[in-house]
Amino acid sequence: MTRLSRTFQTAPAAVPRDNSAKFLDSGLTSEGFQTPDWLVPDIEDGTAPSMKAEAVDNVVDRLPDHAPEFAGEIRPRVEWAYDDAAFRERGTEQVRRLAGDVGEHLDGIVFPKVGRIDDVRAAAGVLADAEREAGLADGALDMAVILETAPARSDLREICRFASESRLAGLVFGPVDYTAxxxxxxxxxxxxxxxxxxxxxxxxxxxxxxxxxxxxFDQLFHERAGVSYYNAEGYADQVEHEATIGIDGSWSLHPKQTAQANRIHTPGSEELDRDLTKIEAFNDAKREGTGAVVVSGQMVDEATYKNFANTVLTVRAIDDAHPEQTAELYDDDLLERALSVELA
Amino acid sequence: MTRLSRTFQTAPAAVPRDNSAKFLDSGLTSEGFQTPDWLVPDIEDGTAPSMKAEAVDNVVDRLPDHAPEFAGEIRPRVEWAYDDAAFRERGTEQVRRLAGDVGEHLDGIVFPKVGRIDDVRAAAGVLADAEREAGLADGALDMAVILETAPARSDLREICRFASESRLAGLVFGPVDYTAxxxxxxxxxxxxxxxxxxxxxxxxxxxxxxxxxxxxFDQLFHERAGVSYYNAEGYADQVEHEATIGIDGSWSLHPKQTAQANRIHTPGSEELDRDLTKIEAFNDAKREGTGAVVVSGQMVDEATYKNFANTVLTVRAIDDAHPEQTAELYDDDLLERALSVELA
Amino acid sequence: MTRLSRTFQTAPAAVPRDNSAKFLDSGLTSEGFQTPDWLVPDIEDGTAPSMKAEAVDNVVDRLPDHAPEFAGEIRPRVEWAYDDAAFRERGTEQVRRLAGDVGEHLDGIVFPKVGRIDDVRAAAGVLADAEREAGLADGALDMAVILETAPARSDLREICRFASESRLAGLVFGPVDYTAxxxxxxxxxxxxxxxxxxxxxxxxxxxxxxxxxxxxFDQLFHERAGVSYYNAEGYADQVEHEATIGIDGSWSLHPKQTAQANRIHTPGSEELDRDLTKIEAFNDAKREGTGAVVVSGQMVDEATYKNFANTVLTVRAIDDAHPEQTAELYDDDLLERALSVELA
Known part of the structure; x- marks a missing residue:
């Protein structure tokens, strides 16, 4: 099944407020377009060092209540650093605790600041060990890594090739640490x-x-004449640029960003109608024994067919996880066509 | 000898017209600057699936008559896809037929949608087999590949290194499939x-x-006030950008584009005069026992000499294949200097 | 110790003037911000072929007098070319002569036009042999290479990885030869x-x-209304762009460029004050048993600490080599804080 990966929302797992799990609770109970496809309880940079233990406690405490109802996937970000063993040791303990106590509510773990391919393999090994100790099925937890160090960028090709033989399921760009x-x-x-x-x-x-x-995108708000506005335009520019070059999803720091990126990364009505029309015409042509057909000036054959099918599969996956989103975006006829069209 | 590679013009090998070889005929009988250095009869995406067989027939039928007079090189594009065996099987049959029936009129074959280096090796193997079966000399047919898939981009370095031990002679960018x-x-x-x-x-x-x-560049024409114009400026921007970064030649979809790209990728009169002057001064200096000379503020020595010599070699190659082009571009004195200057 | 690498100034080692070492002398006796961190007596492209021998003689003649007082490091650029054995032979002789006659005054050698990793290894071997023959300590002379050929760019990753097991200490971009x-x-x-x-x-x-x-940056001067101006703005744009993307230092062709690039690549007063404040607050927090602290909205922990410490280490290195530069840039209190703050 097509997996949704429009949004990667980090939520600090412990903050110095009366309810230290305020942002975690907010993420886990989000609704509609504000629900991130990937919710990432952040035990790393978003949480102060003095609150790391409380952050892990919060995740362990909140997931049993909220995870079963949460419509996205959940992958906490633990501590890790290719060039500092103390970080890797704390991260290893955090992974163990999470897998052991709430492993059945997790989809995976996010490792920051990985280095060369050997370091990525080491992180995968830590996760495999924790999974086994916790009595979870092999591969129950996948992993993502933040691409934010020079050695990881140097080994990007090897790291991605490692994915074909491992639990590595995603890469996320980390520009601040990378630039530093x-x-x-x-x-x-x-x-x-x-x-x-x-x-x-x-x-x-x-x-x-x-x-x-x-x-x-950390310029969440901008000021004008003393009033602070949500910077929707700046974030849209970044997210649309990512969509243009084939980056699957966008990082969100705030529910407003999540709602915005979820929409931008979702096929629009026109896009869906256009691709459905092509698939339907191709299906007709195949029934009549022809291998291709021209629709609105574009040839549709087995090869280009895949692109149009992807649009439909994405919409079906969204409908499956978030029926309220597809109901809002598409009229009934269009959605029905998307759900019922035959895909080769 | 310097080989010309200013233009790569695809011509659909079969189209639904009275004369289904209309575009192929047009390419094979083109004259002057409209003659592409590489003419690519297109059996792949430019030809509808129902007309593939006719496309191959057209190439087999037209080449014996026109190829001997054609001033450029001829490399048909066959079907291929790294991720679909049916395409590779059809492509293999097309290569066999072409090599067997008109192999002596071909310079090579273009393979689209190749994947990692192993897939490029497989395509090279298919061509070697077809060449042998057809009784052609080993290496009589070279190959080019379209760079338009993620695995091929990932293996770009390995694919190019493979060229030094193989018949691989060129790479062509395919942005539409790549972006998809x-x-x-x-x-x-x-x-x-x-x-x-x-x-x-x-x-x-x-x-x-x-x-x-x-x-x-597919925005061939643009409209203004209801009138359609050939988009010379847009194409020139792209071709000049390619020349600036050292891409040797440009893809053409139309004789107008071919004429334009051939001119942009040909040394201009001033460029030729400037480089000839440097070579002549360097030759004089060498005769007098000096290893270098300064001309118009630029030092010319054995190392920089190569760049100036390349300009002259390109002009000689154009003159050899297209004397009408050099006659049009350069005055007699300048051309005579280019043809007669001594190159180390 | 942090090594300074803000500027790489080439000085032709022999020019057709009354004093053929004019530019070499000027570089070796430069003062203040005009002193390059790396002075590169140029025996390669900056010196005419007929003056190569005199260029080597000039370096051998001038270094014993000036090098001991010179505040930067000295690395001559010799001849070399991956695709021309004659250049490599001349370069080998030049390295031998320099190591043998003035090896104790050199920090290393710069090799231009290197090719794939094997060619870089060959250059390193030439330097190692010359070092041994000259009776210098193993590794006394390091090396830098100019990245200006297609095979070197292709092998960039391997060349940099070679640095970890070798005397390779730096890479320098050469855009003119690269583009050609x-x-x-x-x-x-x-x-x-x-x-x-x-x-x-x-x-x-x-x-x-x-x-x-x-x-x-070779557009050193520009003209306006018949008057020639030093092109400070154009060079600043390039140097700032390099600083933005983490290129450590800039190439200089003129003392004015050296002074400008040295300043741009030096932490400013505000930058230094800001980073010192964070380090001081972090040091206080650690003394009180806390692992992190928030200063001006940014969290400082062991990981981010390194970036701030780098600023201080750079300033200390500049103060060590060029006390007149730090005296000019910072007020006494700020400099004293930078020199005395405790770094973990």
Whole structure:
């Protein structure tokens, strides 16, 4: 089945508030387009060092109540760093605790700051060990890694090829740490977009059949005349750029961003209608013994067919997980066509 | 001898017209700057599935009459797809038929949608087998591949290194299929230019000593006030960009594009005069026992000499294949200098 | 100790003037911000073929007098070319002569036009042999290579990984030769910036722990209304772009460029104050048993600490080599804080 990966929303798992699980609770109880496809309770950079233990406790405490009703997938981000054993040791303990106590409510684990392929293999080994100790089925927990160090970028191709023989299911860009590691300086407040990296990330994840997410957009709000506005336009620019180059989903830091990115990464009505029309015409042609047909000037054959089928499969996956989203976006006839059309 | 590779013109080998070989005939009988350096009778995406057999028949039928007079090289594009055995089987049959029936009129075969290096090796093997069966000399037919899939981009370096031990002679970018395979969506009608890929393509083909072509430019015409114009400016922008980054030649979909790209990829009068002057001064200096000379502020030595010599070799190759082109572009004195200057 | 690599200034080692060592002398006696971190007496492209021998003589003659007082490091650029044995033979002789006669005054050697990893290994071997013959300690002389050929770009990752087991200490971009080798043509006078290459250069050198320099900026002056001006703005744009993407230092062709690039690649007062404040707060937090602290909205922990510490280490290295530069840039209190703060 097509898996949804439109949004990767991090939620600090413990914050210095009366309810330290405030953001975790908010993510787990989100509704409609605000529900991220991947909810990532953040035990790493989003949580202060003095609150790491409480962060793990919060995840262990909240998941049994909320995970069964949550419509997305859940993958906590633990501590890890290719160049610091103390981080890897704390991360290993966090993975063990999570797998052991709430493993059945998790889809996977996110490892930040991985290095070369050997370090990614080591993280996969830690997860496999924890899974086995917890009595979970082999492969029950998949993993994603944040691409944010020079050695990981250097080994990107090997890391993606590793996915074909392992539980590695996704890569996520981490531009802040990446820029710092390369020694980049934001001289006029602008960080590079790292176009070469994004192109390679889209290519290698596509070749490996795993998902790719873009990096966080942290200018959440901007001010004008003393009033603070949600920066919808800036975020849309980034998300649309990611969609244009084939990055599957976008990082969200806020429910507003989640709702926005979920919509941008969902086929629109026109796009769906256009692709359905082509599939229907191709199905007719095949019944009449022809191997291809031209619809609105574009040839549809076995090869191009796959692209149109992908649109339909995505819509079916969204409908399966979030019927309220498809009900809002498409009229009844269009949705019915998407659900019933025959796919080769 | 320097081989010409300014233009790669695809011509559908069969179209639903009274004369189904209309575009093939047009390409084979083109004259002057409209003659492509590589003419590519297209049996793949340009030809409808129901007309594939007729497309092969057309090539087999037309080449004996026209190929001997045709001033460019001829390489049909057959069907192929790294992820679909049915395409590879059809392509194998097409290669056999072409090599067996008109092999002596062909320079090579173009394979689309190749995957990783193993798939490129497989295509090379199919061509070698067909060549032997047809009784052609070993290596009589070379091959080019279209770079348009994620695994081929991932293995670009290995594919180019394979060229040094094989019949692989060129790579051609295929942006439409490439963008679709990566899942890129043209949200506002714009497809990415894939700058990272183009840079790598120029580098790896240069390192391997094979030729590189850019992708097709499909906005052939634009409309203004109800009138349709040939989009010369848009195509020139793309071709000049390709020339700037060292892509050897450009894809053409139309004789007008061929004429335009042939001119842009040909040294201009000023460029030729400038490089000849440097070579002549260097030759004089060498006769006087000096290893270098400064001309118009630029030092010319054995190393830089090669660049200037390339300009002259290209002009000689054009003059050899298309004397009408050099006659049109250069005055007699300049051309005579290019043909007679001594090259080390 | 942090090594300084803000500037890579080439100085032709012999020019057709009364004093053929004019530019070499000027570099060796430069003062203040005009002192390059790397001074590169150029025996390669900056020196005419007929003056190569005199160029080597000049270096051998001047270094004993000036090198002991010179505040930067000295690495001559010798002849070399992966595709021409004559260049490699001349370069080998030049390395031998330099190591034998003035080896104790050199920090290393710069090899241009290297090819694939095997060619880089060969250059390293030549240097090792010369070092041994000269009776210098093993590793006394390090090496840098100019990245300016297609095969070197193709093997960039392997070349940088070689650094971890060798004397290779830096890579420098050479855009003019690189563009020529790829066959790029400056159709409208503009050369590509080669963004993909620069991104990869920054990444791979960071992963290997070696330094990276950008390419030369040759539009040193521009004219307006008949008057020639130093092109400070154009050079600043290039140097700042390099700093933004993590290229460590910039190529200089002139003392004015050296002074400018040294300043841009030096932490500013505000940057230093900001990072010191974070380190001081983190040190306080650690003394009180906390592992992290939030300063001006940014969390400082062991991981982010490294970035702030780098700023201080760079300032200490500059103060050590160039006390006049730190005295000019920072007020006494700020400098004192930078020199005395405790670094973990």
């Amino acid at each position: 590691e390369l020694g980049g300086r934001a001289l006029h407040g602008e960080r590079p977009r790292w176009d070469g990296l994004l192109e390679a990330l889209s290519n290698e994840t596509s070749a490996a059949g795993v998902v790719a997410f873009g990096g966080p | 395979e990566l899942g890129g969506r043209a949200l506002h009608g714009e497809r990415p230019r894939w700058d990272g890929l183009l840079e790598a393509l120029s580098n790896e083909t240069s390192a391997a000593g094979v030729v590189a072509f850019g992708g097709p | 080798e790829l066959g790029g043509r400056a159709l409208h006078g503009e050369r590509p910036r080669w963004d993909g290459l620069l991104e990869a250069l920054s990444n791979e050198t960071s992963a290997a722990g070696v330094v990276a320099f950008g390419g030369p």
